[in-house]
Amino acid sequence: MYVTEANIDFQLLDEVMNKTISSVEESREKIFDIAENAHKESNYISLELEALKREIEWVISQTDELELQARKARQKLASISRSFHQYSEAEIREAYEQASQMQIKLSLSRDKELHLRQRRDELERRHRSILSTIEKSENLIAQMGIVLNYLQGNLRKVGIALESAQNQQLLGIQIIQAQEEERKRVARDIHDGPAQSMANVTLRSEIVERMLNQNRIDEAKVELRLLKELTRASLMDVRKIIFDLRPMALDDLGLVPTLRKYLEEYEKRHGIETKLTLLTPECRLQNSIEVAVFRLIQESLNNTAKHAKARHVEVRLEFKPHVVHFRVLDDGVGFDQAVKAERPQFGIMGMRERVKLLQGKMKITSAPGKGTSVLFSIPLRIEEGSKRGNSIETKP
Known part of the structure; x- marks a missing residue:
């Protein structure tokens, strides 16, 4: 009778444990998907930010050039105004139109620069938010990994071990935490190294494809050389990670x-x-x-x-x-x-x-x-x- 009751208890416990493990694993997969999507969005935003910063630099240089031209146009207009009788009507009209056009171009360039800066600030805020999401999700995945390691173990043996040696429990927790930290470090090394490089390779491959379609052969050759260097660097990163894991x-x-x-x-x-x-x-x-x-x-x-x-x-x-x-x-x-x-x-x-x-x-x-x-x-x-x-x- 007692044996039967004990068996039923263990069956119920196993059923509850299996459901709990399944739920935790499913939740961890969902968090992993969130982290993966956040990584992808972070990569795209980083690339967009780089392009946006280059565009801002170009617009700033254009604005500076337009300011110089507008200043010269105003100076010429002021000179005509002081010696009005020395210029023909056509020359006066041309000076006014030139000054007006330069002022319009300058105003448009400044508006574009302001818009680009606002876009850059918005992207940087989004990027910081996404990085925070990635960090939180990685911490959650690590913590859930620790939970799963315990749940998937033989709890009856753990109970016997705890009765005989509580210090071993503490050391076991520390070892599992160290393992999770090591996995997290390896994942971060792969993400920051080979994964980023592969994303860059994909982007540059698309650029080369467009260049070839447009018959820009010389530019494509330059990009291919950069691709080769990037691939070699990625290979070195992968070999270093493999050596750290197991020489x-x-x-x-x-x-x-x-x-x-x-x-x-x-x-x-x-x-x-x-x-x-x-x-x-x-x-x-x-x-x-x-x-x-x-x-x-x-x-x-x-x-x-x-x-x-x-x-x-x-x-x-x-x-x-x-x-x-x-x-x-x-x-x-x-x-x-x-x-x-x-x-x-x-x-x-x-x-x-x-x-x-x-x-x-x-x-x-x-x-x-x-x-x-x-x-x-x-x-x-x-x-x-x-x-x-x-x-x-x-x-x-």
Whole structure:
């Protein structure tokens, strides 16, 4: 009897949960559509604003030229008025007509400039409103994503976990929030980079098509060259986003070559001199271990760039039969570890959790003015037949 009632309760709960999840997903899709339409309108308004600003600049220059011509016409008319008897009736009429026409043209040009400025101000207000809508919708999508992650999980297991460890719940929420923030960042990178470029490519393609239809071959060639440069830039943006998500070189080449490439880019981006030191010959590791080691080094280097004010940073790697040791050292400002312990950062906490999951160890050594050293030790299984290279120290 009790079992039957419990089963009925769970069935009802599942039904309610499924309806709730369906409703939340449907609402999220609608908000996504709103955000997508807002993005499109934002792109069109941006393009229209650029064209409008160029037109305003041209009208302003025309107005300035007309003002100069009107001033000369008035001066000529004033000169005729002072020496009226020296000019014929035709000359006087021509001077009056010229001054009148220039004044009419000037007035029309000023009216056009005023109208264009008003249109520009209106578009800018609309653009700000649309950007606000985009931001709100993206925040809502992120929050609803967090809700769905919990709703779609096994709530009974979550309840058992909460009874045993409330701190794990807090960490779980922080991890999900970090995942949503990362997705939001990637989405924004794609929108601000490749998506904008693709919209520009579409617009310029239409321009080239019109030029070709009008037999403006030379102008079309110029636009095509610009299109080629824009496409190359978009490709670079896409490759950078892919590398940030998952360095493909890890799968193809392994940890050390990927680190060399990353350190080269890091040195260019942050102006911090880098050095990669291999204390033992290089070895290929399990794919999951290589990814974990790379991410831990990457996070350490990001902290150096953000907080250390360092001029040099070094990454040391040591491959042992059953463990890999690696250290990230910088010559930056360092910090008081006692003060830092009172205000733990989520980045460091996430690194410690990753190391804990790998059953490894992490040790931070630092002092004000003495730089910072982060030492990791991760247990591993080296894949057979994968040793290569004998260099001990390399400069990326």
